[in-house]
Amino acid sequence: MGSYSRHVMLPKEIAKLVPKNHLMSESEWRSIGVQQSQGWKHYMVHEPEPHILLFRRELNQSNEKQRQQMIL
Incomplete structure (x- = not known):
């Protein structure tokens, strides 16, 4: 099964709050x-631009149906 990915660009002032030693839990972000x-x-920080957080979400049957409905 695949996954969706999403990049979140933080304002540089907020990016200073991102931990440098671990990926953030949902409560942290x-x-x-x-x-x-x-x-x-949260699965990765874009090293050249640490204000960009990378997220992914597993693709499952229910959100695949939602995606198909959005296309229609």
Whole structure:
């Protein structure tokens, strides 16, 4: 099964709050103001631009149906 990915660009002032030694849990990224639906996992920081956070979410049958409905 595949996954969706999403890049979140933070204002540089907020990016200073991103931990440098680990990826953030959902409660951590929500606490700095990132708003998105549940189920997204922070999986990487874009090293050349640390204010860009990379998230992914597993593609499952229910969100695949939602995606197809959005296309129609």
